[in-house]
Amino acid sequence: MTAVVAVIFVLGVPAGIMAGVMMWNSNQTALDVRAQTVARAVDRRLADDNFVPQSIVAAWSRPVDGQGGPTYTVVTLPGRYKIVSGEPRGGPTLDTYYTSSQGVRVEMQISAVKAVRDVVIVEAFVLLGVLASLGLAWYLANVMARRLSAPLIYLAAHAEQIGSGQVRAQVRPSGIEEIDLVQEELVRTGEKMARRLAAERQRSADASHQLRTPLTALSMRLEEIQMISAEEEVRDEAEAGLAQVERLTSVVNELLDSSRRVASNTEVVQLLEVFNTEREEWEPRFVAQGRNLVFVDEAAQLALAEEGKLSQILAILIENSLNYGAGTTTVKTRKASSSRAVLVDVSDEGEGISDADASEIFDMGFSGHGSSGIGLALAKDLAQSMGARLELSGRRPPVFTLSLSAIPTNFDPNLVMPVAPIVSVSRRTRKF
Known part of the structure; x- marks a missing residue:
């Protein structure tokens, strides 16, 4: 669209002006030719009988095609008299004059309405x-925009699928070289x-087997020593030793469970964003009952959780408080x-x-209030499924506390993966 508008201003506007000027000049040239024709006719008449009647001038002044309009013509004979045909025109006019070789001067005037009409047309x-x-x-721009934007939307969807864990998602090639190159790179990244997730799960399984088996054997040996030994x-x-082995076994189980949680759907969550979402949903209901709903982010820390489950847990606790x-x-x-850890209190x-x-x-x-009794049980199950813990930390007034894994400051994604600089690559220097 920008190119077309630029062409219109650079070429179209001058072309339109030139076309109007040419049409006006065409009408002026036609009038000049008529004046020359009348002058030559008068010259021939003077050469034949040395007399030019007014009717002859009027007849010669009419346009041949009959579309030129009435003409005001003044013919001046050298050293004799003037012959006038027609009436002077009012409004915009076209004027011309011509002097022949024998000294006959012809002045002609017609209305410029036809010329103006031709210019307007x-x-x-x-x-x-x-x-x-x-x-x-505009039509071509829309077609090309859709042709470019649709593959980009699909490409963004593919990237989102990879980010959510669906690493083997596929999108059909778009036929646009640059977009398809990014698409192929996303496929390779997926x-x-x-492969890395599979290797990690395999290592987790191997670690579970390699660690639990000797720990179990060591525990059995220690129990046997405890049973057969007579010395206190x-x-x-x-x-x-058995206590230390049980502690080590518990640590191994927690590490393996944490590895499985991180490999699933947990992600770094900004709690303030979750609070804003819940405020928009629940604040109107509290206002309708004449109560206040306050969100405070004192910790200002990132947490490891599943945003959907976290929102559902908060919704259950806030609804119970409302009811x-x-x-x-x-x-x-x-x-x-x-x-x-970072703690979320609902009170x-x-x-x-x-x-x-x-x-x-x-x-x-x-x-305790005649409800179904499902909400809090569901909230606790959701918390456990994403590696968190929900408990009743206060009774009067009631305080429910949700414990989430916190992200240390030095593990902040903005520090671990800072924003990259803008790279500008021209078409001439692009290489594949």
Whole structure:
């Protein structure tokens, strides 16, 4: 579109002006020819009988095609008299004069309405051509834009699929060389990620087998020593060794479970963004009941979680506070005593939870208010499925605390993978 508009301004506008000037000059030239014709006719008449009547001048002044309009003509004979035909024209006019070789001077004047009309018609055709060019350019621009944008949308979808873990996603080639090159690179990247994930899972399985088997054997040996030894010191040392083996086994299981969680759908989550989403959904309901909903991000840390499950857990806790709590409901993040965790507290100013109900609050089907008793049990299961922990940390007022794995500051994605500089590559220097 920019190219077409530039061409119109560079070529179309001058062409339109030139066409109008040429049409005006064409009418002027036709009038000049008529004046020359009358002068030559008068010369011949003077040569034949030395007399020129007014009727003859009027007849010769008429246009041959009959479309030139009435003419005001003044013929001046050398040393004699003037012959006038017609009336002077009003408004815009075309004027000309011509003097023959025998001294006969002819002055002619006609209305310029026809010339103006011809110029308007020509400019209208030029304008129609410009509009047609713009329309065609707009159509072609839309076609080309769709042809380029659709493959880019599919390419973005492919990249999003790879980012979400679907590393073997496929998109049909677009037929555009540059886009297809990026597409092929994404496919190769997905295959590399698939191989790395497979290798990681295999290493996890091998580690599980290689670590658990000797630990089990060591545990059995220590239990055997503890059973057959008669010395009290030996039995005490065997029991201490068993405790260390159980602790090591627990650490190995936690590491393997953490590896499986990271390899699944967990990702780095900005808690403030999740809070903003929940505020938009729940704040109108709290306002309708005359209550306040407050979100505070004191920790200002990134967390490792699944955003969908985290949002669902918060929604369950906020809904319970809305239905069964009172006063202001506060959702607040805070740093844990360990830098490896970030805590999310959901509390209100209600009566709280009785001691008898506190131990069963997360049991499936249990409810102190006649509800289905599914919400809190589901929230706890969701928290466990993404490696988090949900517990009742306060009873009066009620406080539910969700413990999430925190991302250390030195592992911030903006620091680990900083924004790359802009690279500009011209077509001439591009290499494949």
